[in-house]
Every structure is written in C-alpha cells, then in structure tokens.
Amino acid sequence: MISICGSNPCSNTLTISGLLRGYNPLTAMTQNFLLSTQGGDPIASYNFSILQFNPIKATNTLSLTIPNSVTTLNSNYVIDFVSSYIPFQSGITFSLSSLQSINGGCFMIDNSTIYESVFTCSVVNSTTIQISITGDSTLMMLDNIGFTITITNVTNPPTIQPITYSFNTQFNSVVSQTYSTTYAIQNPFPLSLSYSRSNNTYAQSASLTLTLTSTYPNFT
Amino acid sequence: MSGLINPQSIGTSSSFIFLLQLPSLPNAGGSCSSCNIAATSNNLLAKSTVPGNIITLSMNSSNTAISQENNITIYTQLMAPIPQGGMYQITLPSGVQPALPINCMNIYAFTLTSGSPSCSYNSTSNSIYTNNFYFSGIGNVVFGVTVINPADTRQVSYTFQTFDSAGNMIGNSAQPTAFMALPLLLNANPTKNITQVSTNYKLTVTLTLGVALTQSDFVKVILPQESYKTTDIVCISGGINVPCTTTIDAVTNNLTVSLAPPCSQCKPGATLTFAIDNLVNPSFINGYSQSLIIQTAHPQGIVEQLATNIALSLATVTVNNYTRNGLSIVGSAYTMPFTYSIPPYIAANGGLLSLNFVPYDSYIKVNYNASQSSYTYPASLSVTDSSGNSYSNSILYDTTSSPNSVT
Numbered sequence: 001m002i003s004i005c006g007s008n009p010c011s012n013t014l015t016i017s018g019l020l021r022g023y024n025p026l027t028a029m030t031q032n033f034l035l036s037t038q039g040g041d042p043i044a045s046y047n048f049s050i051l052q053f054n055p056i057k058a059t060n061t062l063s064l065t066i067p068n069s070v071t072t073l074n075s076n077y078v079i080d081f082v083s084s085y086i087p088f089q090s091g092i093t094f095s096l097s098s099l100q101s102i103n104g105g106c107f108m109i110d111n112s113t114i115y116e117s118v119f120t121c122s123v124v125n126s127t128t129i130q131i132s133i134t135g136d137s138t139l140m141m142l143d144n145i146g147f148t149i150t151i152t153n154v155t156n157p158p159t160i161q162p163i164t165y166s167f168n169t170q171f172n173s174v175v176s177q178t179y180s181t182t183y184a185i186q187n188p189f190p191l192s193l194s195y196s197r198s199n200n201t202y203a204q205s206a207s208l209t210l211t212l213t214s215t216y217p218n219f220t
Numbered sequence: 221m222s223g224l225i226n227p228q229s230i231g232t233s234s235s236f237i238f239l240l241q242l243p244s245l246p247n248a249g250g251s252c253s254s255c256n257i258a259a260t261s262n263n264l265l266a267k268s269t270v271p272g273n274i275i276t277l278s279m280n281s282s283n284t285a286i287s288q289e290n291n292i293t294i295y296t297q298l299m300a301p302i303p304q305g306g307m308y309q310i311t312l313p314s315g316v317q318p319a320l321p322i323n324c325m326n327i328y329a330f331t332l333t334s335g336s337p338s339c340s341y342n343s344t345s346n347s348i349y350t351n352n353f354y355f356s357g358i359g360n361v362v363f364g365v366t367v368i369n370p371a372d373t374r375q376v377s378y379t380f381q382t383f384d385s386a387g388n389m390i391g392n393s394a395q396p397t398a399f400m401a402l403p404l405l406l407n408a409n410p411t412k413n414i415t416q417v418s419t420n421y422k423l424t425v426t427l428t429l430g431v432a433l434t435q436s437d438f439v440k441v442i443l444p445q446e447s448y449k450t451t452d453i454v455c456i457s458g459g460i461n462v463p464c465t466t467t468i469d470a471v472t473n474n475l476t477v478s479l480a481p482p483c484s485q486c487k488p489g490a491t492l493t494f495a496i497d498n499l500v501n502p503s504f505i506n507g508y509s510q511s512l513i514i515q516t517a518h519p520q521g522i523v524e525q526l527a528t529n530i531a532l533s534l535a536t537v538t539v540n541n542y543t544r545n546g547l548s549i550v551g552s553a554y555t556m557p558f559t560y561s562i563p564p565y566i567a568a569n570g571g572l573l574s575l576n577f578v579p580y581d582s583y584i585k586v587n588y589n590a591s592q593s594s595y596t597y598p599a600s601l602s603v604t605d606s607s608g609n610s611y612s613n614s615i616l617y618d619t620t621s622s623p624n625s626v627t
Contacts, residue, residue: 002613006570011605015557018601020583023550032576033537041504044535055550086551138623
C-alpha cells in the first residue's frame with residue numbers, strides 16, 4: 001500500500017524494487033491495482049492477467065558419486081545438490097533405475113548455518129527413497145544450501161551404459177526445481193580368463209581351451 | 221425573622237398583622253396574656269411570585285411516529301406539594317392533541333381521593349389535568365396520558381404545572397420538555413442512471429405517498445457529496461423542468477434538493493415520479509457516499525422519509541508500461557515499473573495505491589537476526605519515481621503458507 005499525492009510525492013510512474021518471484025509456477029496470475037482515499041475508501045481499480053511473468057522452474061545439475069563404480073557391485077551412493085536461495089517443501093522422492101537395488105538405508109544433511117530442519121529418509125522400495133522435511137522453509141530463501149543424500153549399500157547396475165538420475169523439489173505442491181545428471185558405471189565387472197593348449201609342438205595342430213570365470217551371480 | 225414559608229401557591233396570602241405585646245404587667249402588676257400595646261394599622265400580605273419548579277426526569281413514548289397515538293409517561297420531580305383538591309396539569313404543545321377519551325395511566329406516588337384516577341382536557345389551554353388525585357409532598361411522581369403526535373417532525377415542548385383547589389399555580393416546569401416525532405417510512409424507489417464514482421448522473425425517484433401533501437409542502441432528496449455542481453442541477457417532472465432549490469448543510473455538507481410535490485392533489489396513495497439531473501456521484505465509496513434520503517415534508521418538519529443506499533461502482537485505473545524486470549527463474553529478484561492514472565480526488569487530497577498479488581506470486585527476502593536465530597518480514601519496500609522520490613508504503617503478507625507471500 002503506497003501513499004501517493006497529498007503530503008507525498010505524486011508521480012504516475014513508479015518502480016517497486018526488492019520483490020522476489022514466486023517459488024513455483026502458477027496456473028493463473030493477476031495483478032490488481034486499487035486506488036483509495038487516505039482513509040481506505042476505494043475509488044478506482046484495475047485487474048489484469050500477468051501470466052506472462054509466471055516464473056519458470058529451475059533446472060539444476062545433480063552430482064552423483066559412486067565410490068565403488070563397478071557394475072553389479074555394491075556401493076554407497078552420494079547425491080549432492082544445491083538449492084540456491086529457493087525454498088522447497090513437501091519432501092523429495094528419488095528413484096534409481098530398475099537395474100539397481102537398494103540394500104541399505106538413506107539419510108540427508110545440509111550445510112546451511114541458518115536453515116534448520118529435520119530430514120527423514122526412508123526406503124520406499126528397492127529403487128526408491130523418500131525424504132520428508134520438517135521445519136520452516138522460510139530461511140532457505142536466505143542461503144545457498146548444499147544438500148547431500150546418501151544411500152547405503154546399493155547394487156550397481158550390471159551395465160556401463162549411462163543412466164539418467166533426476167528428482168524434483170516442490171513448492172506449494174508444484175514442481176519448482178529439477179535436478180538431474182547422467183552417470184555411467186565406470187568399470188565392468190572383472191572377468192578372469194585362463195587358457196590351455198593340447199599341443200605345443202611347432203607347426204602342429206592343437207586345441208586351445210579358453211576358460212572365462214565370473215563371480216557375477218546371474219551370469220548365464 | 222427567618223423560617224417563614226411563602227404561600228404555597230402563586231398569589232397573595234391572607235392578611236396578617238404585627239402586634240407589640242408585654243410579657244407582664246409593669247410595676248409588678250403580674251402576668252398577662254395578650255397584653256397588646258400596638259398593632260399595625262394595615263393588613264400585611266405575603267406574595268408568592270415564583271412557582272415551585274417541576275423538573276422533568278424523563279418522558280417515555282410508546283410510539284414516536286408522527287400523527288400516531290402515543291402513550292407518554294412523564295417522570296417529574298415536584299418541588300412544591302399539591303394540596304388536596306389541587307391538580308397536576310400537562311400542557312400539550314401546539315400540534316399535539318389528546319387522544320379521546322382522556323385516559324390517565326401509569327400513575328405513581330399520587331394520592332387518590334376517590335374512585336379511579338380521572339383526568340380531563342381543557343381545549344382552551346390544550347392541557348390535560350388530574351381530577352381526583354394529588355401529591356402532597358415534595359419528590360418524584362409519575363403520570364401518563366395518551367396523545368396524538370404532531371403531524372411532522374417539528375420540535376415541540378411539553379410543560380407541566382400544578383395548581384391548588386382555587387386554581388392558583390403552585391408549580392411550573394422551568395425547562396420545557398422537548399419532543400420530536402419520527403417520520404413515517406416513505407415508500408420510494410430511487411435509481412441512478414450511472415453509478416460510477418465522480419461521474420454525472422440522473423436520479424429518478426418514484427414514490428407513493430402515505431400522507432397527503434399540498435403544494436405548500438415539499439419533496440426533498442438529501443445527497444452526500446463532497447463536490448457540487450449545484451448550478452447545473454435540473455429537476456424534471458412529467459417530462460418538463462420544474463423549479464427546485466438546492467442547499468448545502470454547513471455541518472454535514474449534505475446537498476438537499478427540494479421541490480414542490482409534482483401533483484395537484486397529493487392524496488395518500490398517489491404515486492409521484494420526478495428526476496434530478498446533472499448530479500455528481502461522490503469520488504469514493506463508503507457507506508456514507510452511497511446513502512441518500514428521500515423525504516416528504518411540511519414547512520415545519522418531515523412527514524415521510526426513506527433512508528436508503530444506491531451502490532456506487534469503482535472507476536478504472538489505467539495501467540501502462542507494467543513489467544517485471546529480472547530473471548524468470550523461480551525466486552529471482554525483480555523490479556516492477558509501471559505507469560498509472562491518478563484520479564483528480566487523489567491528486568488533490570492524497571490517497572493510497574494498493575497492488576494486490578495472488579498468493580504465491582511474489583515474496584520479499586526476510587530479515588534474519590543471527591544472534592537470535594530468528595527472522596522478520598520487512599514492513600516496506602523501495603518505491604521510487606523517475607525523479608528519485610521515495611514513497612512511504614506498507615506490506616501485507618499472506619500468512620497461510622511459509623514463507624509468506626506478498627498479498
């Protein structure tokens with residue numbers, strides 16, 4: 001509510017500074033101008049759509065660290081992401097591919113010195129975790145906060161093909177930020193090879209026998 | 221000589237004399253009684269010229285509407301007693317008539333001499349008086365009668381008197397008791413052709429009379445306005461302009477438009493239609509600015525009245541060059557320049573510009589107190605014009621979600 005004219009300046013061109021866009025895209029946005037007397041009695045108004053100024057969701061990079069990056073082996077997955085002055089609510093749901101399997105648990109921490117919240121991470125099924133957030137998200141607007149999700153004892157995929165990992169944060173039950181990355185297991189599972197020949201004589205025919213040995217449990 | 225009491229009614233007392241008497245005979249002549257030596261030659265008289273006051277404590281009415289039967293109950297304090305045979309009198313104001321037959325009621329503190337309380341009416345003095353009850357003390361009495369209220373809202377005054385059996389006045393109310401009847405509800409339907417603030421409009425009124433009017437009476441419309449164009453006001457009846465007068469109340473600033481009844485015989489039940497053109501709607505909307513009063517009136521007071529409202533509508537603000545500068549990503553800082561039209565009323569008197577946001581539209585960074593690990597929402601923003609002037613402002617927040625968005 002801006003005091004104009006009378007004992008105040010009286011320009012018809014104003015600029016308002018210090019506003020922040022909303023934290024989630026909206027389905028409808030209107031701006032209402034209302035002019036009234038100093039006592040609050042209305043005189044004139046105008047209501048118009050400002051949907052063209054609807055904020056768009058942020059798209060950010062997710063950092064995934066798999067210390068034991070060998071196919072089919074178990075590793076603790078460390079997922080880092082940053083929410084830069086953007087509050088989010090309603091928790092996070094993060095799913096791995098169907099080629100992976102969560103055998104342990106999970107937890108999340110943050111590095112903020114002013115934002116205080118409690119994160120509760122639970123394993124929903126062998127590929128999905130869910131993180132609930134308890135606390136006031138207001139102070140998230142003041143900090144560039146790094147979050148780390150750790151999922152313990154995850155079976156790596158049996159392939160080195162790249163897999164895309166992503167999840168969303170929400171505000172007002174609407175997706176506000178998307179985090180994603182593509183990560184490929186760096187080393188295939190080791191395969192041991194041994195061989196033998198039936199005849200070692202020069203220029204003689206011989207049978208070469210190769211033996212591949214794998215501890216991969218489901219290799220057929 | 222002190223301790224004498226004046227005659228207990230207006231007028232002259234019986235004569236009395238002064239005597240000089242000896243308490244005893246001189247020269248030890250012994251006692252004597254009535255040993256008069258001298259006496260006043262003329263009879264002396266004492267006069268009471270000021271009646272004892274009658275103070276009105278209250279006067280209650282059962283029906284305050286004009287021309288209606290009204291049981292009034294008067295609570296008075298008598299400062300002089302009424303001797304037996306005396307009477308208490310209510311002098312009715314001009315315009316007030318007794319309801320016949322005369323009926324006394326709600327009698328309290330009086331002494332009844334016989335039968336039921338009885339009162340009579342004196343048409344010469346337009347008064348109602350008691351016949352068979354009196355109050356011999358000093359104090360409060362209650363007395364009620366039925367009257368017909370005045371035919372309009374003119375202010376009238378009741379007075380009260382007491383008399384002795386000889387008709388000498390004993391008491392009189394030094395302060396009359398004022399009464400003003402209320403007008404009857406007028407059956408009227410006012411409409412405006414335009415309701416937007418600060419615009420010229422034409423008011424059309426159709427009303428049905430409940431009480432007859434003559435050509436010496438008036439139909440009035442009282443309008444709230446803070447700006448007038450009284451010289452342009454035109455009254456119309458039957459398709460032609462008719463004379464009307466406009467006055468502005470110095471206290472309320474209301475505009476009254478008054479015209480003669482637009483009918484030759486204004487009988488009860490007659491329907492009248494008239495219009496007032498070139499009126500100006502108030503510049504803002506509130507209960508007062510939307511009100512109006514329509515009256516029929518005698519020269520001395522209002523007869524029928526309708527106090528009603530006609531809703532005003534807002535003008536439109538013209539907004540140009542509105543934009544939001546800055547990144548489009550959620551949570552990004554932005555500035556909002558715009559140009560808007562300023563109504564003349566605000567240009568002259570000042571006003572408020574409110575920008576209302578839908579929930580979740582915009583936010584303002586909170587102020588963080590590190591020592592207390594707490595935060596507060598800013599109370600104002602930076603609002604400037606192209607000349608660098610700053611504007612005082614305040615912010616309301618939508619508290620239904622956290623963080624609170626600007627509302």
